[in-house]
Amino acid sequence: MQLQLEHVSKQYRGGVWALRDFSLHLGPGIVGLLGPNGAGKSTVMRMIATITQPTSGAIAWNGADIARQPDALRRVLGYLPQDFGVYPNLNAVEFLSYLAAVKGLERKQARRRIDELLQLLNLSEVAYRPIGGFSGGMRQRVGIAQALLNDPHLLIVDEPTVGLDPEERARFRNLIADLAGERIVMLSTHIVSDVEATATSIALIAGGRLLRHALPEELLQAVAGKVWGWLLPSDALTAVRQTHRVVNIVRRPDGALARIVSDSPPHPDAAALPPSLEDAYLYCVAQRPETTV
Numbered sequence: 377m378q379l380q381l382e383h384v385s386k387q388y389r390g391g392v393w394a395l396r397d398f399s400l401h402l403g404p405g406i407v408g409l410l411g412p413n414g415a416g417k418s419t420v421m422r423m424i425a426t427i428t429q430p431t432s433g434a435i436a437w438n439g440a441d442i443a444r445q446p447d448a449l450r451r452v453l454g455y456l457p458q459d460f461g462v463y464p465n466l467n468a469v470e471f472l473s474y475l476a477a478v479k480g481l482e483r484k485q486a487r488r489r490i491d492e493l494l495q496l497l498n499l500s501e502v503a504y505r506p507i508g509g510f511s512g513g514m515r516q517r518v519g520i521a522q523a524l525l526n527d528p529h530l531l532i533v534d535e536p537t538v539g540l541d542p543e544e545r546a547r548f549r550n551l552i553a554d555l556a557g558e559r560i561v562m563l564s565t566h567i568v569s570d571v572e573a574t575a576t577s578i579a580l581i582a583g584g585r586l587l588r589h590a591l592p593e594e595l596l597q598a599v600a601g602k603v604w605g606w607l608l609p610s611d612a613l614t615a616v617r618q619t620h621r622v623v624n625i626v627r628r629p630d631g632a633l634a635r636i637v638s639d640s641p642p643h644p645d646a647a648a649l650p651p652s653l654e655d656a657y658l659y660c661v662a663q664r665p666e667t668t669v
């Protein structure tokens with residue numbers, strides 16, 4: 377099971393280059409596609425899902441070019457787009473049955489699979505209620521259910537945690553972890569904690585370029601010795617934010633503890649801290665060459 381993007385670039389009508397020379401090789405596991413808004417994440421996913429084609433470069437599924445042979449991939453693809461729409465008047469069973477028919481699943485087999493998925497996604501109790509009344513998290517679970525109807529070898533989920541509350545977000549992370557196995561799961565997000573615990577590897581993307589594709593521990597090594605805690609009076613924070621890359625601030629009775637990513641100590645009083653993936657993400661995104669797309 378192999379997905380390979382080779383030197384993929386994408387220019388939209390109007391001239392915007394959404395992606396430039398993007399190469400990525402993936403095998404089974406969960407890959408987190410992590411990058412700020414507008415980085416090109418949805419463009420990558422739409423191209424893999426064969427909805428749009430690269431302007432140049434190629435994408436291969438198990439060695440076969442998906443532009444020439446899209447069906448081989450489409451049969452084993454599950455895709456949850458960012459703007460996943462539902463028919464609000466249909467209940468979950470009706471909606472999933474409809475999509476199963478569109479995907480060409482045989483009726484009896486589809487019914488069995490829908491029951492399994494409703495259980496897996498904890499939707500059995502609301503199976504016959506109109507989807508229009510579902511919370512954001514419940515709708516996302518219906519979205520994942522439709523993406524899993526064909527038991528996909530390649531599952532792509534685009535910013536699945538947008539609009540979810542913290543509890544739904546946590547539940548979603550656990551769900552993704554459960555879906556790992558003999559498949560490639562690709563999840564895009566701009567929130568590090570969405571992929572921190574579950575991703576086998578992380579692909580950092582910004583300005584249409586792949587910055588790094590690495591194991592989480594490799595990203596942590598890249599920023600080791602570059603993370604600092606600096607205790608400041610609160611009224612110094614604004615100035616420090618302008619001159620340093622501040623990851624976060626923790627308020628304390630004796631001031632504000634700023635977490636700063638920097639090659640050298642921001643101040644003689646600053647103390648080295650163990651790095652986190654959030655630090656690594658900010659460091660790599662800040663390091664990217666300015667001349668991107």
Ligand SMILES: Nc1ncnc2c1ncn2[C@@H]1O[C@H](COP(=O)(O)OP(=O)(O)OP(=O)(O)O)[C@@H](O)[C@H]1O
Nearest residue numbers: 388389390392394412413414415416417418419420
């Ligand atoms: N259909 C389109 N036509 C023109 N430009 C587009 C189109 N879709 C995306 N873009 C532009 O391409 C760039 C990458 O967009 P993309 O949606 O892939 O990024 P993203 O990382 O998914 O961001 P977001 O999380 O905000 O959706 C952006 O500059 C965006 O404005």
